[in-house]
Amino acid sequence: xxxxxxxxxxxxxxxxxxxxxxxxxxxxxxxxxxxxxxxxxxxxxxxxxxxxxxxxxxxxxxxxxxxxxxxxxxxxxxxxxxxxxxxxxxxxxxxxxxxxxxxxxxxxxxxxxxxxxxxxxxxxxxxxxxxxxxxxxxxxxxxxxxxxxxxxxxxxxxxxxxxxxxxxxxxxxxxxxxxxxxxxxxxxxxxxxxxxxxxxxxxxxxxxxxxxxxxxxxxxxxxxxxxxxxxxxxxxxxxxxxxxxxxxxxxxxxxxxxxxxxxxxxxxxxxxxxxxxxxxxxxxxxx
Numbered sequence: 063x064x065x066x067x068x069x070x071x072x073x074x075x076x077x078x079x080x081x082x083x084x085x086x087x088x089x090x091x092x093x094x095x096x097x098x099x100x101x102x103x104x105x106x107x108x109x110x111x112x113x114x115x116x117x118x119x120x121x122x123x124x125x126x127x128x129x130x131x132x133x134x135x136x137x138x139x140x141x142x143x144x145x146x147x148x149x150x151x152x153x154x155x156x157x158x159x160x161x162x163x164x165x166x167x168x169x170x171x172x173x174x175x176x177x178x179x180x181x182x183x184x185x186x187x188x189x190x191x192x193x194x195x196x197x198x199x200x201x202x203x204x205x206x207x208x209x210x211x212x213x214x215x216x217x218x219x220x221x222x223x224x225x226x227x228x229x230x231x232x233x234x235x236x237x238x239x240x241x242x243x244x245x246x247x248x249x250x251x252x253x254x255x256x257x258x259x260x261x262x263x264x265x266x267x268x269x270x271x272x273x274x275x276x277x278x279x280x281x282x283x284x285x286x287x288x289x290x291x292x293x294x295x296x297x298x299x300x301x302x303x304x305x306x307x308x309x310x311x312x313x314x315x316x317x318x319x320x321x322x323x324x325x326x327x328x329x330x331x332x333x334x335x336x337x338x339x340x341x342x343x344x345x346x347x348x349x
Contacts, residue, residue, distance in 0.1 A: 077271070090251045091304055094302070111310065125189055126189040134192070144195055144196070146306055163192055220291070298346070
């Protein structure tokens with residue numbers, strides 16, 4: 063892979079080296095076709111974040127009053143910032159009626175159930191918001207790439223996932239699906255930070271380490287996932303996530319802009335940055 067005229071030898075990358083290779087650090091922000099060379103300034107980010115979090119509270123109050131059920135699914139590349147984005151969504155919401163779901167690997171009993179059963183048990187009741195930090199799409203992502211499911215199970219998933227999501231939509235659940243994507247140098251930079259920061263090491267699992275050599279496998283899995291599960295009832299929105307600040311703001315904007323809740327401040331919500339968040343081939347089928 064080349065970027066900015068240089069070739070990075072990913073095969074020679076050693077996560078245990080105390081210093082991140084300079085060429086990876088230099089190319090991380092612009093990798094994967096990211097449109098901005100620098101992070102969003104902190105003061106501007108914090109100002110916009112506060113306004114959007116106020117809007118999220120309005121959305122929650124409206125959802126409670128109307129008995130709405132909102133499900134937001136966060137999927138994407140390892141280290142793309144799913145957990146951090148969910149944290150900012152949840153930061154000021156009433157936790158009695160908004161929760162994050164991050165399921166561990168299935169138990170023996172769950173492995174004997176209908177695949178979607180343990181996820182369906184986490185769906186919200188009237189007035190609640192649920193955010194999935196990874197979801198039923200584990201089957202089409204990590205399970206597929208790591209060989210944890212069979213070809214028949216994968217084929218069945220691609221048949222049933224659109225049907226499952228269409229059922230949710232017909233029952234009135236608002237389902238929003240995000241895919242967070244980053245360039246490979248940025249992923250390596252974030253993996254390296256996790257390896258060497260004691261406060262982040264808990265985020266680095268054996269599955270994450272195995273993913274270091276499976277970038278192309280995950281790319282192929284992602285493209286097939288979009289092909290089968292980007293539907294009118296449950297479309298995907300991709301967020302280019304090399305800058306975590308822009309990631310969080312644009313995910314919030316997409317949710318808020320798509321729902322006509324009471325007392326919305328349209329100027330504060332605005333529209334997602336079309337260079338950062340979107341659907342279609344330009345977003346779905348990049349590397």
